[in-house]
Amino acid sequence: MAPHEPSLSVPVSHNGKRRRLIVIVWMFAAMVVGLFLFAYASITLLSAGRAYVQGEGLWSKGQKDAIYALSRYALYANDADYQTYLTALAVNQGDRIARLELEKAEPDLHVAHAGFVQGRNHPDDIPGMIFLFRQMRNVPEIDKAIHLWTQADQHLEMLTQVGTRIRSIANTRALTKEESQGFLSQLHDINAQLTPLEDGFSSTLGDVARKFTFLILLVMFVLVSVLLAGAYLFSRRLVLQFEAVQDTLQAGKKQLEDVLQFAPLPILITQSSDESVVYINDPALVQFQVNRADMGSMRARDFYVDSADRDRLIAAAQGTGTVRGLELHLKDAQGKPFWAQYSSQRIRYDGQDCLMTALVNIDEKRRVHDDLHYRAYHDELTCLPNRAMFMDALKRTLGRMERKNGMCSILFIDLDHFKAVNDQLGHEMGDLLLQQVAQRIQACVRASDLVARLAGDEFVVLIEEHEGADDARGIAQKILGALGRDYSLSGNTARVTASIGISRYPHDGVELNRLLTSADLAMYQAKTQGKNNVQFYRREDSSQLPG
Ligand SMILES: Nc1nc2c(ncn2[C@@H]2O[C@H](COP(=O)(O)OP(=O)(O)OP(=O)(O)O)[C@@H](O)[C@H]2O)c(=O)[nH]1
Structure with missing residues (x-):
């Protein structure tokens, strides 16, 4: 919009509006980021739960493999079986190390991490598992699962003790059939006690996962609902504001049109x-x-x-x-x-x-102006340019002649005995004669030459671009001849002659008043020479000027 351009709109604080808009946009951005963080945390928690369930599977397998290998060792005393037992048991012991460390007030997370790795958990899952253990301990189901895990570890301790006893006997002698049966029976009991604990651990974690899933969905639903409600309210407000502005604009437009x-x-x-x-x-x-x-x-x-x-x-x-x-x-x-x-x-x-x-x-103003202008520069009787216009034209012509070293002449024409026409035929006839004089003079010169009426029976002709004095004289003689013919004035016939004085630029001067006066003086000489003749200005004529 241009600097001074007015607008047909309501005056509003654009800064305030912009600030409010920024606040709203940031509010929505914060809600979206919050939603994202919540989704991230939820996914982390759920995948940690999944990792525990997977870990429990590995734990059960380790425990079962250990009991199977130890049972074989109790029967056949094969050293390879004992090594298999140790390897399988290491999985359960790793998880136990992690659990014991995480139960401390200030656990060494590296130790816990190493324990979980030993328990064959995937390294990428371990941070989530540690987070779930430490941060969600106050969730009853999590606490219950850890409690079951602790109980299972106690049975595992018993398994370890049985293994140690079988090993210490087998290292010295072969186990008796009764001893083997006794150990197998103990191992069977341990396995039987562990199985419900493992099932309980899995189902507890399943409960937690379902509870978490429900809670996450609920929170997501609430957050998305809030976001949608906010977006709806914001959009509605924008639409209402837009409609209000439109209404105001339309009202402003209507008011303007009414005024116009x-x-x-x-x-x-x-x-x-x-x-x-x-x-x-x-x-x-x-x-x-x-x-x-x-x-x-x-x-x-x-x-x-x-x-x-x-x-x-x-x-x-x-x-x-x-x-x-x-x-x-x-x-x-x-x-x-x-x-x-x-x-x-x-x-x-x-x-x-x-x-x-x-x-x-x-149009009217210009017409009046043109009319006034015309009147100011024209003679009312003859419609010829008047003195003012002649002087303007003379000034311009002299300037032009000066620039191009040209020549021009002024013919000063005064009728002879014109007063007698007025006296004998009346003023009106005198006017008619003056009009005909004007036409006759114009007919003697080129369209580019200027004919003007100065006053009374005085006329001037400004002749531009002529060859010299003879040329000017020729034109003056032509005018004399034209003016000397009879005039038919509404049934009357009149006859007048004229006296013409000529001054030339630059021969007789370069200043317009001087040139006009010189032509006037020359005309005066023509009068004194008996009238009805043409005279050029001579310097000695100036001596006749008063002063
Ligand atoms: N009809 C008519 N007469 C005018 C007008 N303006 C001036 N006159 C008359 O023209 C005459 C001009 O005076 P002069 O030039 O002294 O008279 P003139 O008889 O021509 O004298 P010379 O020039 O010495 O021959 C006066 O009688 C004026 O009253 C006009 O607009 N109409």
Whole structure:
């Protein structure tokens, strides 16, 4: 928008609005990040639970393998079976090391990690398992599972003791059949006691997983609902605000149109992009001779007589956004031209960049002005240029002659005995004669030469670009001849002659008043020489000037 461009919108604090928008966007961003973190933590917890269930499987397998290998060892005393027993038991012992460490107030997490690795748990799962053990201990099901695990470890301790006893006997001698049966029976008992504990551990973890899944879904549901509700409220508010702004704009537009409609001046609004007319009031319809129904097809450019005027207006409007009092030549839809004084202002109208223009038809003003101008520079009786215009023209001509070293002459013409015509035929006839004199003089010179009436029966001719004194004399003689013929004045016949004085530029001077006075003096000489003749200015004529 241009610096001074007014807008048909409600005044609002853009800074405050922007700040509020930023707060809302960040609020939503924080909720989305929170949702993501919650989902991450939930997935971590669930996968830790899954890792424990998997670990329990490995633990059970280790325990079962250990009892099987130890049972074989008790029967056959094969050393390989004992090694298999130790290897299988190491899995359970690793988990036990981890559990014991994690139950400490300040556990060494490296020790716990190493224990879980020994328990054949996947290294990627171990951080989650440690987290679940330490942070979720106060969840009853987790506590119960750890309790079952502790109980299982106690039975494992018994298994270890049985293994140690079998080994110490087998190292010294062969076990008796009764001893073997006794050990097998103990091992069977241990296995039987461990199996429900393992099942309990698994089902407890299953309960936890289901509970967690439910809780996670619930929390997710609540968070997503809050997010959706917030998004809905925010969107609704935006829509309401947008509608309020639209309503205000429409109301502003309507008010503006009402004001413009009753304005006494033709006013129209054009869209800057394509110059289409988007609003036109009744006085403008009349001025441009158009119908409101045709508004859609109107283009401002069609109203200019000269497209350069249009360019001038657009350039001025683009500069400051405001144009005042520009005079343009326009035409209406019928092609009739008229002069208008233009004032334009860039505005926002209906959300678009537009130009609002008020214009005044100044045809009458210009006509009066032209008339006054004409009167100021023309003689009313003969319609010839008057003294003022002659002096202006003489000034310009002398300037031009000076620039190009040219020549020009002034012929000062005064009628002889004109007073007698007035006296004998009346003033009106005298006027008629003066009009005919004007026409005859004009007929003797070129269109480019200037003929003027100075006053009364005094006329002047400004002759440009002639060959010299003979040329000027020739023209003067021609005028004498023309003026000396009879005049027919409404049934009367009159006869006058004229005396002509000539001054030449630059021969007789370069200053306009001096040149005119010199021509006047030469004319005076012609009068004194008996009238009806032509005289060139001579320097000695100046001595006759008063002073
Ligand atoms: N009808 C008419 N007479 C005018 C007008 N303006 C001036 N006169 C008369 O023109 C005459 C001009 O005076 P002069 O030049 O002294 O009269 P003149 O008889 O031509 O005298 P000379 O030039 O010495 O021959 C006066 O009688 C003026 O009243 C005019 O607009 N209409």
